[in-house]
Amino acid sequence: xxxxxxxxxxxxxxxxxxxxxxxxxxxxxxxxxxxxxxxxxxxxxxxxxxxxxxxxxxxxxxxxxxxxxxxxxxxxxxxxxxxxxxxxxxxxxxxxxxxxxxxxxxxxxxxxxxxxxxxxxxxxxxxxxxxxxxxxxxxxxxxxxxxxxxxxxxxxxxxxxxxxxxxxxxxxxxxxxxxxxxxxxxxxxxxxxxxxxxxxxxxxxxxxxxxxxxxxxxxxxxxxxxxxxxxxxxxxxxxxxxxxxxxxxxxxxxxxxxxxxxxxxx
Numbered sequence: 001x002x003x004x005x006x007x008x009x010x011x012x013x014x015x016x017x018x019x020x021x022x023x024x025x026x027x028x029x030x031x032x033x034x035x036x037x038x039x040x041x042x043x044x045x046x047x048x049x050x051x052x053x054x055x056x057x058x059x060x061x062x063x064x065x066x067x068x069x070x071x072x073x074x075x076x077x078x079x080x081x082x083x084x085x086x087x088x089x090x091x092x093x094x095x096x097x098x099x100x101x102x103x104x105x106x107x108x109x110x111x112x113x114x115x116x117x118x119x120x121x122x123x124x125x126x127x128x129x130x131x132x133x134x135x136x137x138x139x140x141x142x143x144x145x146x147x148x149x150x151x152x153x154x155x156x157x158x159x160x161x162x163x164x165x166x167x168x169x170x171x172x173x174x175x176x177x178x179x180x181x182x183x184x185x186x187x188x189x190x191x192x193x194x195x196x197x198x199x200x201x202x203x204x205x206x207x208x209x210x211x212x213x214x215x216x217x218x219x220x221x222x223x224x225x226x227x228x229x230x231x232x233x234x235x236x237x238x239x240x241x242x243x244x245x246x247x248x249x250x251x252x253x254x255x256x257x258x259x260x261x262x263x264x265x266x
Contacts, residue, residue: 001064002019004126005232013225022214028043032072033077033099034046035073035078037085038084039233040100041096041139041143041255045096045097045132047091047094047143048093048095048096049143049144050089050092050093051141053092056260057149057263058094058146058147058150059093059148059150059256060094060096060140060151061093061094061149061252061256062098062137062152062154062157063080063096063155063159064098064112064156064159064160065080065097065099065100065156065158065159066135066155066188066191066247067100067106067112067183068080068099069113070073070113080097080156080247083247083249087249088102090253091253093256094095094148096136097134097139098129098132098133099113099126100158102116104116104117104121104125114158114159115163116129117158119179120170121229122165126166126174127174130166130177133228134178142254146220150179150180150259151179152181152184152255153166153180153182154185154208154255155165155186155188156246157187157218157246157247158186159188160186161190163185163188164189164190167205175265176254178262182207182208182262183202183205183207183208183259183261184209184255185210186210186247187211187246187247187251189221189222190221190225191227191229194223194252195225195228195232196228196231199234200233204235204248206234206235206236206237206258207236208254208259208264209222209225209236209257210222210238210239210241210250210254211223211241212240212241212242212244212245213240216246218236219240222238226238230236235262239251239254
């Protein structure tokens with residue numbers, strides 16, 4: 001799960017960016033999914049749409065949360081959405097935070113909002129989940145008044161494990177409907193046996209892997225994922241920080257920098 005924003009990762013105030021197309025309107029959907037400062041695109045999707053960074057392509061991050069209790073407010077939800085809000089504003093990138101599904105969480109939180117991580121749940125739910133991202137992206141492009149030129153998929157904890165599973169299933173065709181230019185997993189993600197062979201048949205995409213020194217299970221899984229990505233000759237950046245488990249701004253900041261550099265940016 002994701003809980004507790006680390007104040008040390010708040011970073012400097014957001015710089016001023018040259019406006020490159022402001023949103024034409026706000027969706028105004030009524031929902032308790034979005035915290036203050038984060039806008040609601042729909043009942044199940046929040047978004048951040050700051051002025052875009054000057055001299056860079058229009059970029060969108062789709063961020064997948066960890067498990068979140070089904071209550072109006074929680075530290076898990078606040079942590080993730082605060083991280084996305086601050087990092088997006090600093091980088092001048094748009095972001096959406098879609099909500100997962102209930103009834104697929106771990107045993108101790110089965111009915112919490114979560115993402116599928118078993119093979120059966122992924123096969124059953126991934127198509128409709130990806131379709132939801134496609135429609136949310138299109139709606140945000142309408143609000144923004146232009147299409148996004150780059151799309152990145154990131155996530156922490158449970159969301160990172162689902163993301164990694166999707167990334168390793170690129171041959172199943174989901175990337176055809178929702179093209180992704182880079183991946184980022186934080187405090188989660190693993191590489192099952194056979195991962196390098198599976199990745200070898202896909203187009204390499206920059207893959208950021210962030211993990212905490214005090215998060216023993218996620219750290220071990222992250223290192224196995226990094227090793228598999230490197231053996232498959234994918235561009236990868238691994239970053240370890242003195243943190244515990246969960247979302248943190250430093251991870252998303254670094255992922256955004258890594259993706260921009262891989263795209264030829266500063």
